[in-house]
Amino acid sequence: MAETIKLVDVTKCDGCRACMVSCKNWNDLPSEMEDFHGSYQSHEKITANTWNVLTFNEQERKDGGLDWLFRHSSCLHCTEAACEKACPENAISHTEFGSVVVDYDTCVGCGYCVQACSFDAINLATYIDKNGKEFRKAQKCTQCTDRLEEGLQPACATACHTGAIVYGDKDELLSSAEDRLAQIKERYPNANIYNPQGISGTNTVYILADKPTTYGLPENPKVALSQIVWKDYAQPIGKMMLGATTMAVIGSFIATNLNKKNHSSEGDQSHE
């Protein structure tokens, strides 16, 4: 299967927020009331029950004009995902569509992924089980993997009426992004394609009208070295040690038992 991505062209966005609502509608997420923060933005940031937030950013131009910059912000589905590396339970994994999803059965709600994420896109939701006990699970945008499996588009891309969010073939969309970038360069000199290579690209690629930092995106996100060491080296070695120890214990137990048998049945014929 050809690789697919979600392309978000912020210059086409008119800030209607249908992506936010359609996400809640498809994923049956409860609404979250927030106080007025002094801007048009409805929610301050992504939360466990608000998987995508349309950010409104007022930016003064050098010529005295104003740029009102919108961005559909949600999980970027990094190719090298820090959350996946941070997860001690291997509850976070990549799907065949390149989306990063949380296995809610395995997740223990430790919150390591929340700290690891460079984009603040994953959060812990608190639930109450049938005994009244609180438990937590990591929640974030799934890129509507359940819809993708059925051949549908993500809910946000379906709802978007300006075509700012499109989902489709990776190569096709990336080349169309280059064309679009050439078109908007005159209006937005700082425009760029945000597909950070430090994490081998993301499955949500942005065409930004200004520098990533203006949109609150890290210039060059990376998976922390400590996490790589932990997940790719320390953890497997630790498991191996655990395995080796278990093997040694069981092995020696059996060997001792056999020896004992030897002693009892064959008298003192065998000595160590």
Place this chain on the structure above:
Amino acid sequence: MEFTRRQFLKLSGAVAATLAVVELGFDDKGARAKTREFKIAELKPTPTICPYCAVGCGILVYSKGDDVVYTEGDPDHPINEGSLCSKGTTVRQVYTSEKRITKPMYRAPGSDKWKEVDWDFALEKVAKNIKETRDRTFIHKEKGLTVNRTDSIAYLGGAALDNEECHLLQKLFRAGLGLTYIEHQARI
């Protein structure tokens, strides 16, 4: 330490079994990402028109029993081609919201409380008030011209009305009752 053939087999079997158990712990790459059940599987969508603004986008309503589980822009509709605005996307809540009012409500003159009433009461009350107000305020002539109108009643229509309904409502309110204040909710 010497082994008989039997002991050697036992030991190697134990090692193999231990390895097999330990191996299970290593096998994390094969774990396929699990996603949830497809919530509109086997549901037949019902097409409808968005009730909010005058654009009239098409919406597909996925209902299960007497619950609406999902609504989405109708991709076959020529106006919106599957997309929707943030307000149209919330149309599911018209049915599912706890705040939805399902019975006629009546606030008596001077009262500060709404109370539930039945439809007969509500319709009769509306009809009576329209008749009474129209009779009281009807203007036949103004400056020598026949006007036959009332300025005391206004009518507010909605975007969910189609052309035929609007035609009938114009007939009833403008031609029939003589209203001049006829407006539309989606006048922007």
